[in-house]
Amino acid sequence: MSEVKISAEVRTEFGKGAARAVRRENKVPGVLYGHGTEPVHVTLPGHELLLALRTPNVLLALDVDGKSELAIPKAVQRDAIKGFLVHVDLLLVKRGEKVTVEIPVQAEGELAAGGNLLEHVLNTLSVEAEATHIPEAVTVSVEGLEAGASILAKDIALPKGSTLVTDADAVVLQVLAAQAEEPAAEGEGEAAEGAEGAEA
Known part of the structure; x- marks a missing residue:
């Protein structure tokens, strides 16, 4: 599998208001965690991340404020109606590590x-x-x-x-097995019976 390089910025403001502000800039709020380290809140470029996530379990080569990290997406939240990215959880991994x-x-x-x-x-x-x-x-x-x-x-x-x-x-x-057509035949029979009742 190929690695996709993406730059990430450490995020210091939290909450719904801050997240909305990030998304207005076409960026996606996320959390980077794993290996027993404290979770790091980050923002990622929306378009680049959207393209990368088209590949299942894509390996992301992140540049986090000048520090290189490898991560895979573990949870991706999208807007139910418009489909844009709302939030992403990224798991830190190392070369040779089993996941x-x-x-x-x-x-x-x-x-x-x-x-x-x-x-x-x-x-x-x-x-x-x-x-x-x-x-x-x-x-x-x-x-x-x-x-x-x-x-x-x-x-x-x-x-x-x-x-x-x-x-x-x-x-x-x-x-x-292919569905038998008996239900349709029964429906036709009911329609015929209804017609007969109407005539009576």
């Missing part, structure tokens, strides 16, 4: 014919990986799977250097 993160599960391939549906029971897997080599996602083939088939966490091949943390027997993907 536990959530990585997205991506399915590829076509199910067996029959109009069956693929259900994502889990959208992410929890894995342990080196902080500087966190996989962006894991891809699972569902090619030719029939209704009733399921893929467990332990069935998924993880990238080298990653260890599964999610329960090995947890269902990640399952194939559901």
Whole structure:
């Protein structure tokens, strides 16, 4: 995974009013913590951070008032309506250190014919990986799977250097049988009955 360099400034004013003032400058308030150190309140450039966070578990190379730090996002708050960044929690990491993160599960391939549906029971897997080599996602083939088939966490091949943390027997993907059209037929029957009642 690539590192994204971002400059951060130490923040000394707190509270909702101060946070709103930061966001008006197109910056994002955040907290940098980890390794037993006192949390450091920072502000980060909004546009650069937004672009960086498009990559899951992105590794941020932060310049905090002239001091270099590595961090990964642990909690990102966005505005529910407009989607802009409200606040971000960043976890300090070191090269070679193992961290536990959530990585997205991506399915590829076509199910067996029959109009069956693929259900994502889990959208992410929890894995342990080196902080500087966190996989962006894991891809699972569902090619030719029939209704009733399921893929467990332990069935998924993880990238080298990653260890599964999610329960090995947890269902990640399952194939559901195509819905029968009986409910629609019942609805049509009720409509017909209603028409008959109206005529009577």
